[in-house]
Amino acid sequence: MRVFSHQRLGQIPQLVRHAPHLMESISLVARVLPFKVNDYVVNKLIDWTDVPNDPIFRLTFPQAQMLDAEDLEQLAYCVRNEGGEQQLNALIQRVRDGMNPHPAHQQLNAPSLDGQLLQGVQHKYAQTVLFFPSHGQTCHSYCTFCFRWPQFIGDKSLKFASNDGEQLHRYLARHPEVTDVLFTGGDPMVMTAAHLTRYLEPFLQPALSHVTTIRIGTKALSYWPYRFVSDTDTPQLMALLRRLVDSGKNVALMAHLNHWRELTTPVAEEAVSALQQLGIVIRAQGPVLRHINDSASTWKRNWEQQVRLGIVPYYMFVERDTGPQDYFQVPLARALSIYNEAIESVSGLAKTARGPSMSAGPGKVEVSGTLDLQGQRYFLLKFIQARDTRWLGKPFLARYSETACWLDQLQPPQGQSEFFFEAQYRRFVEQGAPQGTQALVRGEA
Ligand code: SF4
Incomplete structure (x- = not known):
C-alpha cells in the first residue's frame, strides 16, 4: 500500500x-x-x-x-x-x-476499574462497551468529515486509545450486563492479525462468555479490501475471526459506507464474500453528507447495493457537530426527507436502515417523522439508545425547523421550557457519570 x-x-x-x-x-x-x-x-x-x-x-x-x-x-x-x-x-x-473537537461529551463515558479511570474504553450504554485499541487509532485513508479527526492530529489529550487489552478484559469480566463490545478507532482493521489476536482471543474464555457480540467498526471494506483478501497476514486474521464465530460469538462488521461507489470494485465484492463465508454479518452505516450523498437516489442505490451483496443496511446518521461541519451539514428536515424518499423506493429487505439518527450527548436520537398538531408542525423524535434507559420508548416532540442540524438546535413545544431528559442529562454532565455508575448517581444502588 x-x-x-x-x-x-x-x-x-x-x-x-x-x-x-x-x-x-x-x-x-x-x-x-x-x-x-x-x-x-x-x-x-x-x-x-x-x-x-x-x-x-x-x-x-x-x-x-x-x-x-x-x-x-x-x-x-x-x-x-x-x-x-x-x-x-x-x-x-x-x-x-474552533471545530469542537470533543462533541457529545465523549469523556463522560470513561469507566473506572479499581478506582482508576480506564483509558481507551467507553461504557456508553448498559449493554455496550466501546474499545479504542491504540494500534487501531489510524485508518487506511482519512475521511474529511470524520468526527474522530482529533485522534489523527497527534494531540494526546484528545485521544481515547488504549493498548491495555488486559484491563478491558478484566473490566468486562466484572460487568456481566455487557453483551456487546465494539472495537473501534480509527479503524481496528489497520492492526496486524497478531495485535487483533491479543485483543480478541480472550473473548473465547468462559469469563467473557456473557459478551456474545463482537462488533468491529471498519472502513477497510471500501478503503483497503485487500485486508480480507490478500494481505500477508490475511490467513491469520480470517482464522481468528472463524474461531470466534465457531465458538458461538456473533461477529458483526460495522462497515462505514458513504457512497455506493465504494463497493463497486471486484476486490471489494471479494472481501464481502470472504467475510460472509466465515459467518460474519456485515452492517452498513454512515452519515448523510452534503456534497457526498445528500440525495434520495444515492441512498436508494446504497441500500439496494448493500442488500444485493448480503449487507444489512443499518444506520443513516446525521453528521456530528464537529470538524468541518458547515461543509457537510444537512438540516434534519432535509435528511428526513432524503430518508423517507429513499426508504419508500426500496424493497422490504432494505428497510432495515434506521432514519436520520444523531449520536448526541444524551443518547442516540432518531428523527422518526413529522407531525401536524393544532396548526403547528413538529419533529417526532425518539431515543434509540439513551444514557438513562428510562428515556427509551418515550417519543417526544420538537418544533419543526427547516434549518436545525442537531439536537441542541431544536426547541421543545410551546409551553415546555426544555426537553424531558435535559435536567437529568445536565446532572450527568456535572457529575461526570459514566453509564456503569448511573444507578449510583440516581441513588438507586
Ligand atoms: S474510516 Fe472512519 S474513523 Fe477513519 S477517517 Fe473515516 S470515518 Fe473516520
Whole structure:
C-alpha cells in the first residue's frame, strides 16, 4: 500500500494531471484537518475525470470551503512567511479549537476499574462497551468529515486509545450486563492479525462468555479490501475471526459506507464474500453528507447495493457537530426527507436502515417523522439508545425547523421550557457519570 500525506501531493500523478490548481488549497487545509489517502482509493475509487465533484475525492481530499475563508487566507500568509512557524502553529491550533473537537461529551463515558479511570474504553450504554485499541487509532485513508479527526492530529489529550487489552478484559469480566463490545478507532482493521489476536482471543474464555457480540467498526471494506483478501497476514486474521464465530460469538462488521461507489470494485465484492463465508454479518452505516450523498437516489442505490451483496443496511446518521461541519451539514428536515424518499423506493429487505439518527450527548436520537398538531408542525423524535434507559420508548416532540442540524438546535413545544431528559442529562454532565455508575448517581444502588 502506498500512502500519501499533504507533503506528498506531488507524487499523486492523477492529482497533478487533473487538478493541479487544487494542490495549494488541499495542502493548506490539510495542515488543520488530517489528510491521508492510499493508492487504492486514488487509483480505483476516485473518478478523476469528475474532480472536484467526485464524491470519493471530496470524501478524502480536503476542500478549501472546509475552512473559513479568512482562516484560509491567514494560513496561506503564515505558510508563505518562512520565519513564522510559531505563528503558524498557533493559528492551526486556534482553528482546530474552533471545530469542537470533543462533541457529545465523549469523556463522560470513561469507566473506572479499581478506582482508576480506564483509558481507551467507553461504557456508553448498559449493554455496550466501546474499545479504542491504540494500534487501531489510524485508518487506511482519512475521511474529511470524520468526527474522530482529533485522534489523527497527534494531540494526546484528545485521544481515547488504549493498548491495555488486559484491563478491558478484566473490566468486562466484572460487568456481566455487557453483551456487546465494539472495537473501534480509527479503524481496528489497520492492526496486524497478531495485535487483533491479543485483543480478541480472550473473548473465547468462559469469563467473557456473557459478551456474545463482537462488533468491529471498519472502513477497510471500501478503503483497503485487500485486508480480507490478500494481505500477508490475511490467513491469520480470517482464522481468528472463524474461531470466534465457531465458538458461538456473533461477529458483526460495522462497515462505514458513504457512497455506493465504494463497493463497486471486484476486490471489494471479494472481501464481502470472504467475510460472509466465515459467518460474519456485515452492517452498513454512515452519515448523510452534503456534497457526498445528500440525495434520495444515492441512498436508494446504497441500500439496494448493500442488500444485493448480503449487507444489512443499518444506520443513516446525521453528521456530528464537529470538524468541518458547515461543509457537510444537512438540516434534519432535509435528511428526513432524503430518508423517507429513499426508504419508500426500496424493497422490504432494505428497510432495515434506521432514519436520520444523531449520536448526541444524551443518547442516540432518531428523527422518526413529522407531525401536524393544532396548526403547528413538529419533529417526532425518539431515543434509540439513551444514557438513562428510562428515556427509551418515550417519543417526544420538537418544533419543526427547516434549518436545525442537531439536537441542541431544536426547541421543545410551546409551553415546555426544555426537553424531558435535559435536567437529568445536565446532572450527568456535572457529575461526570459514566453509564456503569448511573444507578449510583440516581441513588438507586
Ligand atoms: S474510516 Fe472512519 S474513523 Fe477513519 S477517517 Fe473515516 S470515518 Fe473516520
